[in-house]
Amino acid sequence: MSSAPVLLSVNNVSKHFGGVEALRGVSMDLAAGEVVALAGDNGAGKSTLIKAISGVHRVDGGEILLSGRRVDFATPSEARASGIETIYQDLALADNLPVGANIFLGREPKRKAFGFLPVLDRKKMADAAKETMARLDFHVERFRAPVSTFSGGQRQAVAIGRAIYWNAQILIMDEPTAALGVPEQRKVVSLIKTLKDQGKGVIFISHNLADIFAVADRIVVLRRGVKAGERTPAETNGDEIVRLMVGG
Amino acid sequence: MTATATSARQESHGLLSMIVELRAWIFLLLLVIFFEVWARSAYGQSFVINAYNLQAIGIFATAPLLLGLGQTFVIISAGIDLSVGFTMGLAAVVSAHAANMASGVLGLDLFTAMLFGLVAGIGVALIPGLVNGLLIAKLRVPPFIGTLGMYGVARGAAYLLAGGMTVPVSNAWYAWIGNGRVLGVPILVIITVIVVLLMHYLLSQTRFGQHTYAFGASRAAAVRSGINVSSLTIKLYVLSAVCAGLAGALYSGRFAAGAAQAGEPLLLDSIAAVVIGGASLFGGSGNIAGTVAGALVIATIQYGLVFINVEPFWQFVAVGVVIIISVLVDQSQRRLLGGRKDE
Ligand SMILES: Nc1ncnc2c1ncn2[C@@H]1O[C@H](COP(=O)(O)OP(=O)(O)OP(=O)(O)O)[C@@H](O)[C@H]1O
Numbered sequence: 121m122s123s124a125p126v127l128l129s130v131n132n133v134s135k136h137f138g139g140v141e142a143l144r145g146v147s148m149d150l151a152a153g154e155v156v157a158l159a160g161d162n163g164a165g166k167s168t169l170i171k172a173i174s175g176v177h178r179v180d181g182g183e184i185l186l187s188g189r190r191v192d193f194a195t196p197s198e199a200r201a202s203g204i205e206t207i208y209q210d211l212a213l214a215d216n217l218p219v220g221a222n223i224f225l226g227r228e229p230k231r232k233a234f235g236f237l238p239v240l241d242r243k244k245m246a247d248a249a250k251e252t253m254a255r256l257d258f259h260v261e262r263f264r265a266p267v268s269t270f271s272g273g274q275r276q277a278v279a280i281g282r283a284i285y286w287n288a289q290i291l292i293m294d295e296p297t298a299a300l301g302v303p304e305q306r307k308v309v310s311l312i313k314t315l316k317d318q319g320k321g322v323i324f325i326s327h328n329l330a331d332i333f334a335v336a337d338r339i340v341v342l343r344r345g346v347k348a349g350e351r352t353p354a355e356t357n358g359d360e361i362v363r364l365m366v367g368g
Numbered sequence: 369m370t371a372t373a374t375s376a377r378q379e380s381h382g383l384l385s386m387i388v389e390l391r392a393w394i395f396l397l398l399l400v401i402f403f404e405v406w407a408r409s410a411y412g413q414s415f416v417i418n419a420y421n422l423q424a425i426g427i428f429a430t431a432p433l434l435l436g437l438g439q440t441f442v443i444i445s446a447g448i449d450l451s452v453g454f455t456m457g458l459a460a461v462v463s464a465h466a467a468n469m470a471s472g473v474l475g476l477d478l479f480t481a482m483l484f485g486l487v488a489g490i491g492v493a494l495i496p497g498l499v500n501g502l503l504i505a506k507l508r509v510p511p512f513i514g515t516l517g518m519y520g521v522a523r524g525a526a527y528l529l530a531g532g533m534t535v536p537v538s539n540a541w542y543a544w545i546g547n548g549r550v551l552g553v554p555i556l557v558i559i560t561v562i563v564v565l566l567m568h569y570l571l572s573q574t575r576f577g578q579h580t581y582a583f584g585a586s587r588a589a590a591v592r593s594g595i596n597v598s599s600l601t602i603k604l605y606v607l608s609a610v611c612a613g614l615a616g617a618l619y620s621g622r623f624a625a626g627a628a629q630a631g632e633p634l635l636l637d638s639i640a641a642v643v644i645g646g647a648s649l650f651g652g653s654g655n656i657a658g659t660v661a662g663a664l665v666i667a668t669i670q671y672g673l674v675f676i677n678v679e680p681f682w683q684f685v686a687v688g689v690v691i692i693i694s695v696l697v698d699q700s701q702r703r704l705l706g707g708r709k710d711e
């Protein structure tokens with residue numbers, strides 16, 4: 121574990137929104153093949169931290185290093201281009217489009233019709249969708265139907281599929297299991313394990329201690345914008361994590 | 369739920385959504401049948417198998433359709449363009465002036481002068497389109513408000529440039545574009561068909577079209593996928609204005625005069641065509657074929673009522689009823705299909 125290369129270092133990062141200090145001097149590392157859980161109460165700054173990493177927010181202080189090089193993403197697409205894929209709480213799917221179109225949104229493949237006319241390559245999109253969903257062991261059959269007709273778990277799978285299709289090195293997930301039923305939560309947890317086995321670095325936010333202890337290698341706890349603690353599951357327990365979250 | 373029940377439900381949904389999808393064409397078919405029956409029983413002749421009627425409906429449909437094509441993109445993106453009618457008027461006036469000036473002042477031949485007029489009409493439309501786009505994309509003005517402002521500005525500019533009158537064009541080539549036929553097909557219709565194919569390609573086969581759908585359904589999805597939504601928005605309103613500019617430039621040929629009020633009644637017709645065609649004003653859905661059907665429905669009502677000698681004011685009632693039915697169908701489909709989940 122300790123020998124794996126560090127993919128990402130967050131050093132002493134701060135971010136404020138007007139008067140609200142959402143992050144104050146937060147640091148954390150992520151290695152290849154490692155899963156880090158971010159825990160913390162509502163408003164602790166978890167989403168803000170991952171948005172800083174994924175290029176949504178620019179930090180006010182501190183630095184973010186990617187494989188040792190300092191990065192300062194102006195947009196999420198710059199972060200994606202550097203191999204950081206993020207799955208947000210709201211999934212951000214285009215509900216009116218099918219799975220393939222969602223996976224490829226913003227980077228649609230093209231082909232030449234009649235040998236000259238550039239058109240969207242829908243077959244390639246559908247094939248990639250099929251292959252990706254199979255890799256996730258999620259059963260989606262209707263590859264032409266808009267994703268609005270899918271269940272919560274399937275929609276989560278589409279969002280994860282979108283991320284893994286692009287071979288990201290770092291996957292960030294904001295509460296990936298929150299909206300799911302128990303069987304689908306299990307699937308997402310096992311999926312995170314799969315990603316870990318493939319050598320990806322995974323950061324996920326969760327309020328669910330069972331999920332955290334099931335899959336995390338390290339747990340980073342935030343409280344009101346500061347890092348309240350960092351533990352491995354072996355050296356801690358749920359009570360301590362909750363104490364770190366709420367203080368006292 | 370058992371597998372068979374699920375698939376049976378899916379099949380009935382499939383049929384239902386097909387009817388919903390094709391509703392504009394079904395309206396069109398019903399209208400044609402209605403006028404056909406009327407024409408046969410009242411005049412003992414056919415309504416559809418009549419080249420004159422078909423040409424007239426085709427010509428009736430061109431202007432609302434041209435505006436509706438650009439409007440389709442804008443509405444799919446969850447926006448609206450209220451300025452298209454007077455952008456069309458502005459383009460009509462400017463193209464008339466430009467064609468006259470090109471032949472009169474610059475001494476160009478009539479064909480070149482006609483081209484000059486067309487280009488000037490489309491070119492001037494870029495201004496309201498660009499301003500709309502910038503207001504909405506950069507200053508975050510709601511589309512309804514931004515384009516309503518432009519409705520006023522373009523209207524005033526068009527009347528000012530026209531000096532409060534219509535601007536006659538005396539250019540045989542220009543009149544030919546507006547009234548000529550090739551193999552019996554009006555040139556206006558030919559031009560419109562070409563633009564329809566172009567727009568269909570743009571909407572269904574390019575990234576621009578795909579991003580328009582995504583943006584209309586979820587701004588967040590578009591933004592996070594790295595789509596430059598502000599440039600997309602500007603392009604959408606420029607496209608809408610260019611369609612209106614073309615409609616205006618063609619108007620000057622058809623009536624041998626540019627008029628500021630050229631597109632005045634067409635704003636609502638263009639929106640009606642898009643809505644009847646199945647697009648949702650909430651964004652995210654719609655297509656070019658639907659808008660074509662919607663424009664044909666409107667043109668058939670307008671022409672058909674004249675044909676059967678009914679008070680022409682009934683057209684407003686009829687178009688209004690079709691819009692309402694169309695939206696009701698859309699709502700009921702949303703209730704039936706929208707909340708559906710797989711498990
Ligand atoms: N874009 C923003 N503008 C202003 N304030 C913000 C913004 N984003 C977050 N905040 C504030 O920053 C603080 C941290 O918010 P953040 O969303 O990171 O919390 P969180 O830990 O993800 O909470 P939750 O568990 O509820 O998702 C909160 O006080 C929040 O109101």
Ligand SMILES: [Mg+2]
Nearest residue numbers: 166167168294
């Ligand atoms: Mg959050």
